[in-house]
Amino acid sequence: MATIYEVSEAAGVSLATVSRVMNGNTKVSDRTRKKVETAMAELGYQPNAIAQSLASNRTNSVGLLVSELHGSYFGDLMSTVEQALKQYGKHVIITAGHVDEKREHDAIEFLKSRRCDALILHAEAVSDEYLTTLCKSDLPVVVINRKVDGLDDHCFVVDNEKGGYLAAQAAIQQGHKEIGYISGPKFKKDASDRLAGHRRALTEAGIEAKDDHIFEGDFHESSGQEGMHYLKQHFPDITALICANDEMASGAMTAAREAGLEIPQHLSIVGFDNVLFSRYLYPKLTTINNPIQSLGEMAARWVLKNVYDTKINHAIEHLFVPEVVERHSLSKR
Amino acid sequence: MATIYEVSEAAGVSLATVSRVMNGNTKVSDRTRKKVETAMAELGYQPNAIAQSLASNRTNSVGLLVSELHGSYFGDLMSTVEQALKQYGKHVIITAGHVDEKREHDAIEFLKSRRCDALILHAEAVSDEYLTTLCKSDLPVVVINRKVDGLDDHCFVVDNEKGGYLAAQAAIQQGHKEIGYISGPKFKKDASDRLAGHRRALTEAGIEAKDDHIFEGDFHESSGQEGMHYLKQHFPDITALICANDEMASGAMTAAREAGLEIPQHLSIVGFDNVLFSRYLYPKLTTINNPIQSLGEMAARWVLKNVYDTKINHAIEHLFVPEVVERHSLSKR
DNA sequence: CTGTTAGCGCCTTCAG
DNA sequence: CTGAAGGCGCTAACAG
16 A cells, blocks of 8 residues: 555656645646656555545545434435535445434444444434434534424424324325324334324314324334234224324234235325335335435435535425325325 | 644643654553543543644545435445444445446545545446556555456455346246336446346246347336336236336336236236335335445445554455245236 | 645554 | 553644
8 A cells, every 4th residue: 555655756756746736725836747647546545544634634525324224214315415525525334223222322333433424323222412412512413303402503303293194184085084003113213203193283273182092112113013913903983094104004914914905995004204115015015205405315314414515505404394195005084 | 623732731741752652552651541531531621533633644544436316225335334344443435326436536636635545436427447456556446346357356246247146036936028118327336237137037938038138228117117117018018027126126116006917916026135125115015136335345344454554353254145925916827 | 826734633653 | 461662544733
């Protein structure tokens, strides 16, 4: 690995000059620039990013914390953030927190230790206080899909309550009155918000929101199956089932079919998130669009603008409103 | 951000001693260790990984190149590799090459510039020569899902030819004789290997492998639909359709259903990869397991063993054999 | 426009 | 067991 020093020798200039042609901030005469460039090419020189970072206190990389590295939801998020930043020569360092307080904490500390220029966090397990402290430090931090009081400027969220409302409203508009609901873990903010919206829609429509029509799942496919079994057994009158995410909706569809129910003829199903595979399902899943990509893009823009002083002429929005994606799993009662 | 120097002052010891308690290589008396540790705690000291890397010439991070950051295939790969390495305190730096020669090349250069201790590459677009040169350099490199002549020790591959063979064989065993095939882009090695296996199975079974029963797709869902349309229109006698990956199988299923064909009653379909969503499809997709997770885990182990001298008592395998995953989209003719 | 000179924060011999 | 000192490869004033 050639170093900057060897390049300077080969080019017959000082080490600082080489640095200058690399960074292009300062003016360098064309002749010396040429000399340096050919020297670099001959040696196959490649700057050592580590050393650059140490000296400049700038790593040109932003840390991204997600819950998992797999799954379409996070895949879309990572992909969007990476694309947005790469355009400006910035890189992403991705870590997974696995929705575990310690692991999320460790992951964030790791990103800090790597001296990322900024952090984009999809943190689910870590406390509000921790996030608040973090945001107050010198390190620029933004939070995705979680609203922390007092940190509004750093949070990018979707209106989950509204999403829950829209899903229920869609079912109600199709004439459904007996509506089941499979929620996510209630301690999760997004899960409880979606459920709150669901309840509000029912109430506004004059439908009693029965607690026992609500099954608490865990956002995984299997709990969708469990929820379906439970609800069908106890409340066979249910004509529409709303699931707090697409994975559970998929599980519910499978369970329903196994129980001999046709979708949507016998039972309508609505999901949430609109992940990629929701249109692979049969019938194609009617769901609520969760604009995670927009969140990711916004977060990336925020960083570009506030950390890297990139001129971006898009406004930065913090609240995103979900929409109904009409497909084939919801029909008239 | 406290530095090691401040810690040494607070603890009343030398800077070298602090370094020693951090790394734990050398013996340090219990008393001084305690002093240092409390000093570190009080200052909230966090080592600067960048500086550590520069000084030690070791980053404790391995670079991972994938084609995309989204999609279940790469999600599974990233996830597995990360888990395997994290167990030993190593980190992953992920980059995406987007199946584009320049972008893959840039991504690899980026990983090199970040001074990763090793590289795990799922490189599709870059040339064999480039990979060979890379492997010959000091930087440890392994290649996933691609066999490069002369680099066998660095390659972790699945026997795609065998997989293609198995898929065809499965259909043949169910009595199918008119078999359509939607391949991946033929310039891709894995795609052509799968097709070669397909042909061999047909030949061995005494079935003529008709070229016009083969539609060249691009591994995306939409080309599965196109392929289905094409084959159905020109060869309505086909009773089984084999697709070179699950995405295209999904597209084919949709198209088949829109054309009024029931699966598997009217048409059997077999996929390849066994990605997560293949069991979400309806009917659940019969497919060929592509042990990408095993590849990832093996690659990670190779790195742990050869780069980090971790004692791992599993043998390291380089060739993985796919298997048929029987589900519900293939039935007797 | 270019060279000189301090560091960036840490690891690692080498003495003691 | 501990301290002193040099250096990892590069950037960023400061002179010239």
